[in-house]
Amino acid sequence: MSEFTIRFWGVRGSIPCPGPATQRYGGNTPCIEVRCGDRLIILDAGTGLRELGNTLLAQGDDIDADILLTHCHYDHVAGLPFFAPFYQPQHRFRLWAGNLLPDFRLKAVMQMMMSEPLFPIGIETFQAVIDYRDFTAGQTIVLGEVTVRTIALRHPGGATGYRIDYAGRSVAYLTDNEGRREDHDAALVALTRDADLVIYDTTYTEDEIDAKKGWGHSTWRDGMRLADAAGVKTFCLFHHAPEHDDDTMDAILAEARAVRPGTIAAMEQAVIRL
Structure with missing residues (x-):
């Protein structure tokens, strides 16, 4: 059976929080490496992207990959200027965003982020072939033998959720989504139906969530209700709050x-094989 693996490079939300209290779970912001056979898909480009880039370069092969962004808040794109493969001409990337149209374009957003006085160099410094692809959440993306279904999530400014299907297996990535406390979103249930793995925004606890209304995040109970309704096999807590240290995360889990x-x-660094 063809390889289908998920490797976590960044699992934290909002802001990096390195230090001794977060060593086991990690302090980098969202970035996940997905391997579907020979195809490389990267989910989000938070600070975890930097180490992933260095690891890819150390392997010595030309890189061809799709980077699927949930949205362009800093914790999800802060790794892009520090992704070393972008600065070498032999590599090729397609950078996707599904929440910006019609008001913004991904390339223009990148230009704004990497410009004075915020950043000393611009995207013209990149030497790799980078194709900036805007789409509207809800569309399906076909990447060879991989099918990526997308959905709009509830988050300030919008965000996109993804379901990746390959060789009869599936993973759904639903982060930065404000769950409804009393019911299920039928579209989310349909997207995650019978998924092997769902990686879900569980930033806050039930004790914390009421004070965070409108912030665009969820609890593990919100996500678990969705997972149960959809018949999901494995549910994964993600986008850990920076104030939740390793001991707190142990208790939540x-x-x-x-x-x-x-x-x-x-x-x-955890690896899941589907």
Whole structure:
């Protein structure tokens, strides 16, 4: 059976939080490496993207990859200027965003982010072939033998969720989404139906979420209700709050597992094989 793997390079939300209290789960912001056979897909480009880029270069091969952004808030794109493969001409990338149209374009957003007085060099410094691709969430993206279904999420400024299907297996990536407390979104249930793995925004606890209304995030209970309604096999906590240190995350995960055995929490460098 063809390889289908997920590797976490950044699992934290909002802002990087390196230090001894976050060493086990990790302090980098969102970035996930997905391998579908020979195809490389990168989900989000937070600070975890830097180490992924260095690892890819160390392998010595020309890189051809798709980078799927949920949205362009800093914690999800801060790694792009520090992604070393962008500065070498032999590599090729397609950079996707589904939440910007019609008001913005991804290339223009990148130009704004990498310009004075915010940043000392611009995107013209990149030497790799980079194709900036705007789309509207809800469209399906076909990448060879891989099918990527997309959905609009509830987040300030919008965000895009992804479901990747390959060789009879599937992973859904739904982060930066404000879950409804009392019911399920039928479209999200349809997207995640029978998925092997769902990686979901579980930034806050039930004690914290009421004070964060409108911030565009969820709890593990919100995500678990979705996973149960959709018949998801494995549920994964993601986008950990920076104030949740390793001990706090251990307690949150234990509570979640007591409700849904087999639940996991994203940890940097962890690899999942579907």
